[in-house]
Amino acid sequence: MKIKINVATDIVVKPIIAEVIIETGTLLNISQAHIDSTKGEITADVPEDHFSKFKDALTSRGAEVSVLDKPILRDEDECVECGACVSVCPVKVFTFGEDWSVNLDEGKCIQCGTCIDMCPHGALTLEQ
Amino acid sequence: MVEKSIHEINRRIKDGSVNVVTAEEMVGIVAELGAEGAAKEVDVVTTGTFGAMCSSGVWVNLGHSEPPIKMQNVWFNDVEAYTGLAAVDAYIGVTQLSETRGMEYGGAHVIEDLLRGKSVDVHATAYGTDCYPRKQLDTTITLDDINQAVMMNPRNGYQKYNVATNSSNRTLHTYMGALLPDFGNATYSAAGVLSPMSNDPNYETIGTGTRIFLGGAQGYITGEGTQHDPGNGFGTIMVQGDLKKMSPDYVRAATLRGYGTSLYLGIGVPIPIINEKVAQATAVSDADISTAILDYAVASRARPKLGQVTYEELKSGTIDINGKEVPTSSMSSFKVARKIAGELKDWIKRGEFFVNMPVDRLPLDSSVKPMLQTQETPLVGDIMSDDVVTIKQDASVHEAAKKILESAFNHLPVVSNTNSIVGIVTAWDISKAVAEDRYDLVEDIMTKKTITAVPGESIDVAAYRLDQNKISAMPVVDKDNQVVGIITSDDISKLLARRC
DSSP: EEEEEEEGGTTSSHHHHHHHHHHHHOHHHHHEEHHHHHHHEEEEEEOOGGHHHHHHHTTTTTEEEOOOOEEEEETTTTTTOOTTTTTTTTTOOOOTTTTSEEEEEEOOOOOOOHHHHHHHTTOEOOOO | BOOOOHHHHHHHHHOOOOOOHHHHHHHHHHHHHHHHHHHHOOOOEOOEEEOOOBBBBBEOOOOOSSSSOOSSEEEEEEEBBOOOTTEOOOOOOOOOOETTTTTEEEEHHHHHHHHOOOOOEEEEOOOOOSEEEEEOOEEOOOGSSSSSEEEEEEOOSSSSSSEEEEEEEEEEEEEEEEEOOTTTTTEESGOOOOGGGGTTTOOOOOEOOOOEETEEEEEEEEEETTTTTTGGOOOOOEEEGGGGOOOTTTTEEETTTTTEEEEEEEEEOOEEOHHHHHHHTTOOOOOGGGEEEEEEEEESSOOEEEEEEEEHHHTSSSSEETTTTEEEEESOOOOHHHHHHHHHHHHTTTTTOOOOSSEEEEEEEOOOOOOOOSSSSHHHHHHHSSSSOOOHHHHHHHHHHHHHHHHHHHEEEEEEETOEEEEEEEEHHHHHHTTTOOBBHHHHHHHHOOOOOTSSHHHHHHHHHHHHHHSSEEEEEEETEEEEEEEEEEHHOOOOOOEE
């Protein structure tokens, strides 16, 4: 499942992710990481059966963990279903249906943001 | 030989016995019945397209103010409109950008906002005359408040369009969307099987005066579009319609990142099946329409052609470019194109829309000229310094420092033993190495990803690349990557200064 880990200023220098991975033996698959001196924000996939112990271990070290139910959001009023997003997505979130609707498999999204720049109608946003 | 008159077809529309199908449905009908059978059976074929149409805009007449003004400049929500006409007429072009919001809001957005009933701020200035004394005006209007809002588009409905892809190593932001590096994707536009002009490529029924679906209302083709290029299958149409009657479902503002704003517009053209030749033409399928794949990495009007593909291949999701499987994106919506062809079909079936023959045919023999340029722009090779000093990658930092002092350049292209470019080192790189007490080889401190120019490219393109990469010099290399010169932003500024 897709999660977001937020790390505050005071602990951003500590290797807490590595500690938790070793401690829980979780196969964490990091897809996005933005870390600077003020904060860290990590998007990753974690096996469902590992989620609760992984979350507990991280929160006990001061990080915040939230589940991303819909990593990518589409404004249905703005979307014209052109399909501009289809070819730029590295993980094939967008596909054409038989009636040329643009289907969205949000579970695959790694929040890279490429489609957001591509969409001519500003219909896509990332869940924060 | 089947011949049908427009009157006959319109009579059937009136009495409800008309047989209308979409251009997509017609493919199978002609395959089954043949052209003659299909011409007997079908009276009208509807087409549709919905995509970015940059050569679009709306004429507005605001009504006269009190005291009156002859607007010299006018802005709608900070987007300037053209006013080189009578007092309160203006043309809002869809790609004109907001002076305060830039690319996120443009003329297309003003038009969509008006259509959605939103208020739009108007600011106008003038020089003042005896008949129009007023010099400044601010007001807020909606679509209902103005006299006319007539959409008049010089070039719409391209018969087909090129496929865009990118051979370079950086993402390009174009009017065809984001093109990912190293042929990471390819984008295309136009509706293929439903494309209006592809269904009547000899323009037998499409011409000046043809009544069409435009933005959800009835509109007209007023003639050939600008850059109409029938010989290459790139026909275009000029269209007109009443914005006040249109629907925002088919008139949608867009921002193409890094390019600017545009308008997604829905157009549907009915093709009256007056004979079997016209019926045969409407049987065109995605597999019959082919178009060229162009490399947008070359910033020239003559972009290299990398191959030819059909709309069937494009719609399959991937195409083959030089042996690589490249994912495709449509920039126009086939789903909405279908909806338009379907809606036009319903209008005709319900007796709300009648077909007509054009009062003039569109030309079949015109062609497109490139711009006549009387002031040739210089090439990189004309103004680069060819006494460039290079340094070998295995030289020491000390040698590099000496070379920079001895030469007039702050940049040293770094070359391999075979003199091919491998990097670049600047006076700053050397200062940094010295400050950090690192007396390594040049290759350890150089920038490896070197931005280069070629002698044959225009200095405008080179200047744009310097600007984009925020650098001040580029080595100039030949086709074998050998350094033949260096071009700096100073060289370009001096040249521009001379021009002024």
